[in-house]
Amino acid sequence: MRNIRAVIFKELIHILRDRKTLVLIALMPLMQVMIYGFGVNTDVKHLRTYVYDQDQTYLSRRLVDSFVHSDYFVVEKKSFSLQDVSAGLNKGRAQAVLIIPPKFTADILKKKGSELQMIIDGSDSTPANVALNSSQAIVSAFLQSERLIQVPVMPITFQPRLWYNPDLKSTFFMLPGLIGLVLQLMVPMITATAIVREKERGNIEQLLVTPIKPYELILGKIIPYIIIGILIAASIVTAMYFMFQVPIRGNIFTLFCLTLVFLIVCLGLGLWASTVADNQQQASQIVMFFAMPSILLSGFIFPREAMPVVVHHIGYFIPLTYFVKIVRGIILKGMGFGDLIAQVWPLLLMAAFVIFFSIKRFGKRIA
Amino acid sequence: MNNIAIQADKLTRKFGKFTAVDEVSFSLPYGSIFGFLGANGAGKSTTIRMLCGILAPTSGTGQVAGFDVQTQSELIKTAIGYVSQRFSLYSDLTVTENLTFYGQIYGLSNSDLKNRIEEVLLLSGLDKYRNRIAAELSGGWKQKLAIINAILHKPRIIFLDEPTAGIDPISRRSIWELLYQLAESGVALFVTTHYMEEAERCNTIAFISRAKILKIGTPAALKHEISGQLLQVECSPLMKASRVFSKLEGVIGITVYGTTMNINVKDLEKSKGLVAKAAKEQEINIVSMQPISATLEDVFSVLDTERET
Numbered sequence: 061m062r063n064i065r066a067v068i069f070k071e072l073i074h075i076l077r078d079r080k081t082l083v084l085i086a087l088m089p090l091m092q093v094m095i096y097g098f099g100v101n102t103d104v105k106h107l108r109t110y111v112y113d114q115d116q117t118y119l120s121r122r123l124v125d126s127f128v129h130s131d132y133f134v135v136e137k138k139s140f141s142l143q144d145v146s147a148g149l150n151k152g153r154a155q156a157v158l159i160i161p162p163k164f165t166a167d168i169l170k171k172k173g174s175e176l177q178m179i180i181d182g183s184d185s186t187p188a189n190v191a192l193n194s195s196q197a198i199v200s201a202f203l204q205s206e207r208l209i210q211v212p213v214m215p216i217t218f219q220p221r222l223w224y225n226p227d228l229k230s231t232f233f234m235l236p237g238l239i240g241l242v243l244q245l246m247v248p249m250i251t252a253t254a255i256v257r258e259k260e261r262g263n264i265e266q267l268l269v270t271p272i273k274p275y276e277l278i279l280g281k282i283i284p285y286i287i288i289g290i291l292i293a294a295s296i297v298t299a300m301y302f303m304f305q306v307p308i309r310g311n312i313f314t315l316f317c318l319t320l321v322f323l324i325v326c327l328g329l330g331l332w333a334s335t336v337a338d339n340q341q342q343a344s345q346i347v348m349f350f351a352m353p354s355i356l357l358s359g360f361i362f363p364r365e366a367m368p369v370v371v372h373h374i375g376y377f378i379p380l381t382y383f384v385k386i387v388r389g390i391i392l393k394g395m396g397f398g399d400l401i402a403q404v405w406p407l408l409l410m411a412a413f414v415i416f417f418s419i420k421r422f423g424k425r426i427a
Numbered sequence: 428m429n430n431i432a433i434q435a436d437k438l439t440r441k442f443g444k445f446t447a448v449d450e451v452s453f454s455l456p457y458g459s460i461f462g463f464l465g466a467n468g469a470g471k472s473t474t475i476r477m478l479c480g481i482l483a484p485t486s487g488t489g490q491v492a493g494f495d496v497q498t499q500s501e502l503i504k505t506a507i508g509y510v511s512q513r514f515s516l517y518s519d520l521t522v523t524e525n526l527t528f529y530g531q532i533y534g535l536s537n538s539d540l541k542n543r544i545e546e547v548l549l550l551s552g553l554d555k556y557r558n559r560i561a562a563e564l565s566g567g568w569k570q571k572l573a574i575i576n577a578i579l580h581k582p583r584i585i586f587l588d589e590p591t592a593g594i595d596p597i598s599r600r601s602i603w604e605l606l607y608q609l610a611e612s613g614v615a616l617f618v619t620t621h622y623m624e625e626a627e628r629c630n631t632i633a634f635i636s637r638a639k640i641l642k643i644g645t646p647a648a649l650k651h652e653i654s655g656q657l658l659q660v661e662c663s664p665l666m667k668a669s670r671v672f673s674k675l676e677g678v679i680g681i682t683v684y685g686t687t688m689n690i691n692v693k694d695l696e697k698s699k700g701l702v703a704k705a706a707k708e709q710e711i712n713i714v715s716m717q718p719i720s721a722t723l724e725d726v727f728s729v730l731d732t733e734r735e736t
Contacts, residue, residue: 066531070520077519266515268481269586270532271504 063272067280071254075284085250089242089292093299096234104190108136110154112145115164119206123176126202127158132194145179155181156191168208224392232307235300236391237360239293239319240383243326244354247289251330252343255281260339274423282327289323290316309394315387318400321407322383328414335421354380382407432457432584432615433478437487438496440473447473449638450487455617455631457583460610462629462646463619464727470638471619472512475586478617480504492584505533508577508585512592514569518562522553522572525561526579533580540579547575551605567598574605578614585609587618591625603628623723632723634730641730650721653729657721658690658698661714668711675701682728689719691729 075082109127113120127133136154139145148154159177161167167174178195182188203209225232258264258281267277293316300306308315329350330343337343356362357371358380364372375381382403389395389403397404433455440448448470455461465471476482478491480500489496492506516525523544530540548554551571556564561572570590577585587606591599603625610616610630618629626632626646633643642649662668669688673681677698679691692698695718706713721729 062534063532066528070517070524070528073520073524074517261518262511262513262515263517264515265511265513266509266529267532269479269504269507269509270529271501271534272532 063276064280071284097304104187106134107155109133110139110148110157112139113160114162117165119165120160231304236387237384247326248330248347252333253340255334256343293319310390315390324411325379331418434490439486441485457615458613459630460616462626462632465635469635508582510573510587512588551575566594584615659719660716661687
């Protein structure tokens with residue numbers, strides 16, 4: 061116990077004395093919250109739109125207005141030629157183009173039927189999808205509101221509702237998962253480099269001839285980083301609650317307990333990386349090697365449901381997959397420990413596995 | 428109490444097919460300094476690692492402070508101090524922070540530790556730098572810190588792996604003064620070094636070359652063994668002479684020192700004649716030629732050449 065305490069104390073001095081790293085540790089989580097909160101917004105709105113209105117009547121103008129009022133489209137320019145329209149799309153100034161044919165109103169009133177065209181820049185799939193779906197909805201709503209079609213009496217009234225995130229805000233979706241992302245990015249890295257540093261600077265050589273046991277050294281070195289990990293998680297939770305009004309519906313204690321389990325997995329990864337690497341640079345490369353697929357395949361950004369079967373199954377071996385579900389479950393849906401059992405046990409298993417093997421490897425490396 | 432600090436008996440360590448240490452035997456009493464000499468890679472560090480209990484010998488036995496190196500390595504660790512070749516304390520911690528950390532690891536109680544830190548700081552003269560970050564100490568002070576760090580828990584045996592490598596002569600002298608003080612207080616010191624004038628300061632020295640101990644003895648005895656077989660020749664051109672003389676019969680080796688050379692020979696009188704004759708034939712101008720007593724460096728180079736031939 062005394063030895064562990066001595067190592068913890070010494071490690072804290074290292075951390076506090078290394079100002080640059082300390083600033084990084086403090087700023088990185090906040091920076092990520094800002095980036096994902098303000099920057100990474102998958103709610104596509106305000107698409108730049110060119111309007112080529114060849115009709116110029118009240119009805120055509122009302123149609124344009126209903127596009128604008130939807131908030132999905134902004135009239136970037138009123139065009140007067142097809143050349144201008146295609147140039148706008150080609151040069152990326154327009155993401156969508158609305159082309160209203162001549163005699164639009166006249167044809168409608170004569171019940172002849174008119175053709176309305178929208179051209180969408182399909183090179184970026186997300187805004188293209190939004191433009192496609194919303195334009196269809198806008199047009200059919202327009203038809204109803206202008207009483208251009210009879211509203212039929214439906215045998216079924218279909219009323220979909222969105223729970224947990226009714227406005228489909230991407231901050232609600234992104235920020236809770238960010239706790240996992242930041243821990244996955246930072247904790248293995250700082251743990252691995254802290255341990256490898258002892259090897260690199262020859263400190264291990266001196267420790268070897270002291271009566272300290274490998275497990276005492278490991279625990280002493282790891283505990284400060286557990287504290288740092290918890291502080292990182294707390295700072296993200298605070299930032300997303302106060303800056304982005306993400307509601308925390310579940311129990312915060314459950315959240316931190318399970319965060320601790322995930323932290324242990326991350327620490328184990330760092331520890332394992334430190335037994336493989338000879339220097340700090342190698343250690344951080346190994347850690348990054350695992351961090352990238354974790355982030356991409358865990359469902360943090362891309363839905364796992366959309367992945368091919370093989371890739372989907374790889375996700376089951378990634379700790380972040382379970383943790384992302386856990387944090388979203390607790391924060392957005394107010395889930396409790398019992399609801400999350402399916403996610404908790406794989407994570408516990410991984411924690412036990414990674415700690416057992418890395419300590420075993422660490423002991424061997426030292427001997 | 429038994430007066431033997433270290434007893435090694437045919438200690439051997441193999442790494443695969445490579446034998447790093449081959450049947451090394453010696454004994455070291457408390458209160459004396461043992462100099463372990465040898466080229467890089469000769470097996471010095473492996474021997475130290477075995478004696479410190481961090482590397483198990485392949486065969487042979489060893490007792491350090493009465494504990495067996497095979498089975499009681501954990502007990503050995505509490506009984507010894509170790510100063511490594513490279514500064515291995517924490518360079519971003521201050522002098523006292525380093526001492527506190529290691530003192531705790533060695534199990535000193537807080538009050539004992541406090542007193543002990545004061546003692547060793549005074550002993551080494553490091554008290555004026557007590558709050559300095561270790562990285563900011565000069566090489567000599569760093570090494571003194573490593574030494575007092577190794578004696579915090581009052582071990583009766585200290586291993587020092589090239590404690591003065593790369594350190595200026597004045598600091599080296601004061602480090603040796605510190606080591607003498609320790610030896611005087613009854614501590615056994617096991618020191619490896621490349622510096623021959625340092626080897627002369629030891630009570631006993633052993634030469635190790637390619638895993639085997641070639642000679643063990645007091646510096647005086649070792650020098651005596653080959654004195655009378657050294658011929659000091661001052662001549663010019665020196666390098667040509669060195670080439671010519673090295674081919675003569677009975678010459679074991681030649682060491683060049685500035686304007687003179689020491690020729691190790693098997694038979695002094697016979698070689699004198701051969702050298703003079705060769706000099707005449709090859710137009711080498713001999714200024715002086717006389718038998719001299721050996722330095723340890725001579726002993727070392729003779730031993731090494733003997734082993735090669």
